[in-house]
Amino acid sequence: MAVIRDVIPAFELFQPTTTDETLALLARYGQSAWVFAGGLDSMDWFADRVKRPEFVVDLSQVKELTRVRAGADGVEIGAMATLTEVVQHPAIKEKYGLLAEAAEFAASPQIRNQGTIGGNVSQDARCWYYRGGWPCYRAGGNICYADSPRGMNREHAILDAVRCVAVNPSDTAPALIALDAKMVIRGPKGERVVDAEDYFIGPAIDITCMTVLRPGDLLTSIRIPSTWAGSKFYFEKVRDRKVWDFPLVNVASAVKMSGNSIQDIRLAVNAVACRPLRLTAVEVAVKGKPRNAETAEAAGKLAIQGAEPLQYNGYKVPLMRNLVKRAVRGMSGEEAA
Amino acid sequence: MKFIQWATSPWGEKIPTHISWGLIWVAIIAGALFLIVHAIYVGFVARPEATAPMDSKQAAAAARVPARVTRHSFGARAFHWVMAASMFVLLVTAFLPKVGYQFDWVKLHWIAGVVLTISVIYHIIHATFVLDFWSIWPDSQDIGDASKRLKRARGQSAPAPMRAGKYPLENKLFHLIVLLAGLSVIVTGVFMMSRVRTPFFTRDPYLFGDTTWGWMYVLHGLAGIGFVALIMAHIYFAVRPEKLFLTKSMIVGWITKEQFLEHHDPERWNVEGGASKAGPKGREVAT
Numbered sequence A: 001m002a003v004i005r006d007v008i009p010a011f012e013l014f015q016p017t018t019t020d021e022t023l024a025l026l027a028r029y030g031q032s033a034w035v036f037a038g039g040l041d042s043m044d045w046f047a048d049r050v051k052r053p054e055f056v057v058d059l060s061q062v063k064e065l066t067r068v069r070a071g072a073d074g075v076e077i078g079a080m081a082t083l084t085e086v087v088q089h090p091a092i093k094e095k096y097g098l099l100a101e102a103a104e105f106a107a108s109p110q111i112r113n114q115g116t117i118g119g120n121v122s123q124d125a126r127c128w129y130y131r132g133g134w135p136c137y138r139a140g141g142n143i144c145y146a147d148s149p150r151g152m153n154r155e156h157a158i159l160d161a162v163r164c165v166a167v168n169p170s171d172t173a174p175a176l177i178a179l180d181a182k183m184v185i186r187g188p189k190g191e192r193v194v195d196a197e198d199y200f201i202g203p204a205i206d207i208t209c210m211t212v213l214r215p216g217d218l219l220t221s222i223r224i225p226s227t228w229a230g231s232k233f234y235f236e237k238v239r240d241r242k243v244w245d246f247p248l249v250n251v252a253s254a255v256k257m258s259g260n261s262i263q264d265i266r267l268a269v270n271a272v273a274c275r276p277l278r279l280t281a282v283e284v285a286v287k288g289k290p291r292n293a294e295t296a297e298a299a300g301k302l303a304i305q306g307a308e309p310l311q312y313n314g315y316k317v318p319l320m321r322n323l324v325k326r327a328v329r330g331m332s333g334e335e336a337a
Numbered sequence B: 001m002k003f004i005q006w007a008t009s010p011w012g013e014k015i016p017t018h019i020s021w022g023l024i025w026v027a028i029i030a031g032a033l034f035l036i037v038h039a040i041y042v043g044f045v046a047r048p049e050a051t052a053p054m055d056s057k058q059a060a061a062a063a064r065v066p067a068r069v070t071r072h073s074f075g076a077r078a079f080h081w082v083m084a085a086s087m088f089v090l091l092v093t094a095f096l097p098k099v100g101y102q103f104d105w106v107k108l109h110w111i112a113g114v115v116l117t118i119s120v121i122y123h124i125i126h127a128t129f130v131l132d133f134w135s136i137w138p139d140s141q142d143i144g145d146a147s148k149r150l151k152r153a154r155g156q157s158a159p160a161p162m163r164a165g166k167y168p169l170e171n172k173l174f175h176l177i178v179l180l181a182g183l184s185v186i187v188t189g190v191f192m193m194s195r196v197r198t199p200f201f202t203r204d205p206y207l208f209g210d211t212t213w214g215w216m217y218v219l220h221g222l223a224g225i226g227f228v229a230l231i232m233a234h235i236y237f238a239v240r241p242e243k244l245f246l247t248k249s250m251i252v253g254w255i256t257k258e259q260f261l262e263h264h265d266p267e268r269w270n271v272e273g274g275a276s277k278a279g280p281k282g283r284e285v286a287t
Helices: A019-032 A040-047 A083-088 A090-095 A097-105 A109-114 A117-122 A172-178 A280-286 A293-303 A316-329 B023-045 B056-063 B074-095 B106-129 B140-153 B169-195 B210-239 B241-252 B257-263
Strands: A012-014 A033-036 A055-058 A068-071 A074-078 A182-187 A190-195 A218-225 A232-238 A249-258 A261-270 B004-008 B014-019 B068-070 B254-256
Touching (some): A019 A033, A019 A055, A019 A182, A019 A218, A068 A090, A083 A109, A083 A117, A090 A097, A097 A232, A097 A249, A117 A172, A172 A249, A172 A261, A232 A316, A261 A280, A261 A293, A261 A316, A280 A293, A280 A316, A293 A316, B014 B210, B023 B210, B074 B106, B074 B210, B074 B241, B106 B169, B140 B169, B169 B210, B210 B241, B241 B254, B254 B257
Parallel strands (some): A012 A055, A033 A055
Antiparallel strands (some): A182 A190, A182 A218, A232 A249, A249 A261, B004 B014, B068 B254
């Protein structure tokens, strides 16, 4: 009898219905367990036979993780809420439009219907050497194929690269950082709440992980405080194909104005480093300054300090500079013109 | 348990990538077991060691020993503590991330590696041209005395061994092992720096083939975990009561005449006027 080998490797599937049940499964199987949210990142890995988990814990039946609760103190979004639900939620659209806009820029309508916000912020790097199953640093090896004399690195990092030069591809991540979101994580030691900017980790900390999630941990929800509700928001994403692609660079800002001056600001970019970067130096530099072209120009220049482009991604330096300029000024290139 | 992690290269070759990180625990357990076994042996089993009485020549040399004998010059002590500090940083930055403590370790690791390398280069030059290069290497007298000590420890009849020169055999063997492990981590580490961003080299991950790189990482890792056990043993001996005078000498630089005469042969380690001087085999060495 013929044996069909061209299929996803076998695994044991669990479909818990509660968070507690999920955590028990993750605790039982530890590193062998694979958390499966919308499945868009996971299925790529499985279909390419690069990741071969023994146990897959599918969260699709855990309804409590899909809830979105809005209140005076902010909004709490279940990690399994789809990107479409985030885009369409009235409270998010009204008060935290930055996140709705960022989520709407992610992928395609079909993918947003299936993809979750928890998955979007926890997805793995898209470096093709890594995704192709090559034994690079991120895969536990001892080389970065992208950061080599002949590496194809057009989409890779220009900042904060330490051995691995893959970038974080999330669109919602910089928006959540700009909104000062908190990531609620439950694990073997109970619940902990992590600032969005600290949720993401670079290769200097752990080269095989994109987030602080450890085996047994589960991102259960994302809390957005009301601090920045209704502020002036700006989100822009530059990608190769406008219809559906990962960002080459994206930027998100939340600005509070006092007259013509910037009273307070939170600013983050993604796809320029192995993790989304909050640009605190730029924030400090522009606070109290008028929101005009001059301030934006200075912010753009400051943002790219320390950038180290690779052979093929030098274009990201001016691209990031211009996106930061626009985010600080609050208007796109066309509007500014 | 696997000893080496393997991967498949883009060209389909099976290549080593690292040691298995579980070996860290093997090194720690092996080091701890050695300490426990040694402490039990010394405390409950070993007989008091005796050394051969001094002959007239040795007695004459002993009479000239000053009240304080310089054991380690300032340069030698500085090297030891700089090396110790860099080694501590290297081990912490190498292995804590592997056992779950996540922090930005790469830059700290290679900076400490550079400090270690410079300090070892200094030590090699200092020991070769200023100190007695040969005093740290085992010689025939050491081997003969070790054989006598072994026989006496087993209850067999053997003449009492001589006192040691500047360094006892255990010290010399430890130095030899540290030398091998140290050179392994330094040579492989210098090459590995060409794979990360430093001010010293232009990155070139293809300096060697995948398999050569893999074995280099394995050797670096093996020597690294070797150091875990070696340093555990080193610290253990440093704090043992009968060795404390040596530890103190690594801080203050000297030992007393009584300590000298109890443990050292004035003919093999010739000292005069408070400082080490050229003995039969040359000049002093410090490690």
